[in-house]
Amino acid sequence: ETGVTQSPTHLIKTRGQQVTLRCSSQSGHNTVSWYQQALGQGPQFIFQYYREEENGRGNFPPRFSGLQFPNYSSELNVNALELDDSALYLCASSPLGAGSSYEQYFGPGTRLTVT
């Protein structure tokens, strides 16, 4: 069984730029959620993807967007980067979605620094 993987590990961007982060879900999992974890804080829910569609969203602006592909992998895109976007971005996969609460397993994260 393959765990959740993310790329890249680290990324440095300049304010105003755009960034794409990638996530491969755990084998057998069809739902991917994205979280932002600021230093010293708990993860905050950005959105969830199920069947290639956004299935739920937290309190993040539209410049945070995503995609899910037929193989269940996912991308997180952030436009017009701001300094406050500097954080660890985590994706988590779970075996089912759409109305069921199942265990979420996290990837190692991408550390984004915006200068």
Next chain:
Amino acid sequence: GENVEQHPSTLSVQEGDSAVIKCTYSDSASNYFPWYKQELGKRPQLIIDIRSNVGEKKDQRIAVTLNKTAKHFSLHITETQPEDSAVYFCAAVEGGADGLTFGKGTHLIIQP
């Protein structure tokens, strides 16, 4: 939306003693409550979870209790060991389309 409060923010215990971390939640519709352990620079690791139809769950040295009436749940670690040192997060969620709402974390320090 859901709000999860976690206490204490830091907990220091002697090796071999027990540790208890408490969380409260605001949304009575929440029905799934996982606990994650995050070591420095690593991913959050699911260590135990409980659903709203169960009052207690145990896995070796770790146990979680849930009081739906009071809307609080707790993590209990017995016979603590140095490798238990980490930040622990509680979380709650109502349904699968919602993301987990996390507490702010508890830094558990095991003193030798």
